[in-house]
Amino acid sequence: MKAKTGGPSAGAAAPDPCPLCERPNYRPSDHHMVPKSRGGKATTTLCSDCHRAIHATFSNKQLEREYNTVDALLAHEEFRRMVQFIARQDGHVSIATRRDQRRRGRNG
Secondary structure, eight states: OOOOOOSSOTTOOOOOBOTTTOSBOSSEEEEESSOGGGTOOOEEEEEHHHHHHHHHHOOHHHHHHTOOSHHHHHHSHHHHHHHHHHHTSOTTSOOOOOOOTTTTTOOO
8 A cells, every 4th residue: 555645746846935934835825024904015925834923923013013024023032933943843734833922812
């Protein structure tokens, strides 16, 4: 019996890397660098794990005012450690992300 790989064919090239964790981006997700609810239009394609980590860590107000670039996001110590953890994981598997206690219940 042959095992199913479930991945792309053997000759397929790896997708572009996520700009945060630098893993091949098998599950791309567009992130508004300034939240859409706050007038943002420009997007960056991230892996879904990094995208979820951003919204678990920062409020929309923080994303609009302070963390609206990849460099600014990575300058945040706690978030950078989370991205370093994500970078060590298999890009084909989804990672569970828990919202920061200070972030829960706030949209602002």
